[in-house]
Amino acid sequence: MGEIRSAKFRIGQIVRHRVFPFRGVIFDVDPVFANTEEWWLSIPEDMRPSKDQPFYHLLAENDESEYVAYVSEQNLVADTSEEPLRHPQLGDYFDGRDGDLYVARGRGLN
Template sequence: MMEERTASFGIGQVIHHRLFNYRGVIFDVDPDFKGTEEWFQKNVEAGSPTKEEPWYHVLIDQDGRVAYVAERNLEAEETVEPVEHPLLENFFTGFAGDHYQARQTLN
């Protein structure tokens, strides 16, 4: 029987990366690592995140890049300010107080 995982962060939540000190907003969540083995070996150091924890797709604030981040490297962002990213409108309809409102999806 597979262990059920619960993500600690949700879509539209503004987060802070513990190691790389950037803010961002989550636009998708994977219950476990969904990237390639090659990417994992290239980007994850030994003793770092595992493939078995939730992984998040993040729009990096004031950067224009997208990150794929393991849960253990994230924490809730204390600053309740909007994120600036050119792809925000692709995923969200607006900022509502402390989080983004996700666009409707078909799946």
Template sequence: MIDRAHFAPGDIVRHRLFDFRGVVFDIDPVFANSDEWYEAIPEAMRPVKEQPFYHLLAENEDLSYIAYVSQQNLVADGDHGPVDHPQIDAMFDGLEHGRYRLRAIHRH
């Protein structure tokens, strides 16, 4: 079991297995999505529920979307470049030193 989050809102991350990256905008300390969503993941790749899960403003070469990803499947993004997602400006104040500054209205 992984008990503490390795990433914070504003961090830019990359998926370990799939070719996409994104910005963390929220964190669940353990899995908090639907059972249907969880069961749709192939069993051999299904992450354990008892770890942080991250909500990301994600992008790949083709599109922007919202992703929900387990901590075990994320690594820090080494590019530190901007993420091209249409909701970035609504959630963040800009990119500074390789991470986004969360707008005050969205801080917990």
């Protein structure tokens, strides 16, 4: 594995997947891959991301459903649409939205 990089995105930030049609809010960050080998190997080899980059836990949603996703940094872009998220677990992690960020529960607005 290579050098650990700093995370490009932060908790509370709204992001979109670069390839697949879903978006979500980041609720946790792993500095490098921290899921199972089975999960990693389930990704088609030609799309499999490097493990030595930040991976993000998202409260994700698409047109049909809401779910939790685990996504590599290389596959995310900032979402600037200003569309509200509807994920039912938002209140478990965030107190609300302040501009383009969701504010983590228990933290003041900065």
